[in-house]
Amino acid sequence: xxxxxxxxxxxxxxxxxxxxxxxxxxxxxxxxxxxxxxxxxxxxxxxxxxxxxxxxxxxxxxxxxxxxxxxxxxxxxxxxxxxxxxxxxxxxxxxxxxxxxxxxxxxxxxxxxxxxxxxxxxxxxxxxxxxxxxxxxxxxxxxxxxxxxxxxxxxxxxxxxxxxxxxxxxxxxxxxxxxxxxxxxxxxxxxxxxxxxxxxxxxxxxxxxxxx
Numbered sequence: 001x002x003x004x005x006x007x008x009x010x011x012x013x014x015x016x017x018x019x020x021x022x023x024x025x026x027x028x029x030x031x032x033x034x035x036x037x038x039x040x041x042x043x044x045x046x047x048x049x050x051x052x053x054x055x056x057x058x059x060x061x062x063x064x065x066x067x068x069x070x071x072x073x074x075x076x077x078x079x080x081x082x083x084x085x086x087x088x089x090x091x092x093x094x095x096x097x098x099x100x101x102x103x104x105x106x107x108x109x110x111x112x113x114x115x116x117x118x119x120x121x122x123x124x125x126x127x128x129x130x131x132x133x134x135x136x137x138x139x140x141x142x143x144x145x146x147x148x149x150x151x152x153x154x155x156x157x158x159x160x161x162x163x164x165x166x167x168x169x170x171x172x173x174x175x176x177x178x179x180x181x182x183x184x185x186x187x188x189x190x191x192x193x194x195x196x197x198x199x200x201x202x203x204x205x206x207x208x209x210x211x212x
Contacts, residue, residue, distance in 0.1 A: 002139070003026045003065075003154070004024075004185040004187075005025050006025075007023055008022075008023065008058030009022045009060050010055060011041075011056050012057075015196060017206075021058065021212070024206045025203075026187065026189060029187055031181050031186050031188040032203065032206070033191075034190065034205070035208070036193060036208040037193050038193060040210065040212075043083060046159050048067060051075060063077040071155075077154045078154070079150075080157045086144070087132050087147075088132065092131055092132065094129055094131055118146035121148060122176055123210050124143060124146065140163070142173070145176055145180075149180065154189070158177070161192075174197070178200055
């Protein structure tokens, strides 16, 4: 069984075919790069895999579960860092993690310890009680990675995780992604249009353009 498997995966918006009969498999424990220019269909593909969009045609399985017939089982096994920040800037870093953990049903006692572990992992312990609106772009990305990994998902989806970050911050973020793979053994599905990022991080890549 593959971590992720897509067969003929297709998404149409009216007359526009954004993803056109795409096939690929992702092995457990690898960093799989989905490489392509802006508008190629990367985010649409991720949105189908994480059950936010229903495929127009074809099938996909994530952690062994069909994304259409078993969306809840898929969601229980994944973490997601979206392309655009989704943090609440009016809360502190710790409060963002606490809210997310409670939504996912992590018991309070376990959640408190897990939050401390993840803050230390992404080197944000000293900023834990600062409002997120005062974080830099790189710090927000690190907090989002901590949030996505809070409940130890089997598969982590990263959609353009370093988009808009300066080179030094991108380099640091790469180190956290490598740590997740090397120390936690997590499967990572990474979209990017940076060739250097794909080469530095990914075990294998698929290239998509014009939805194919």
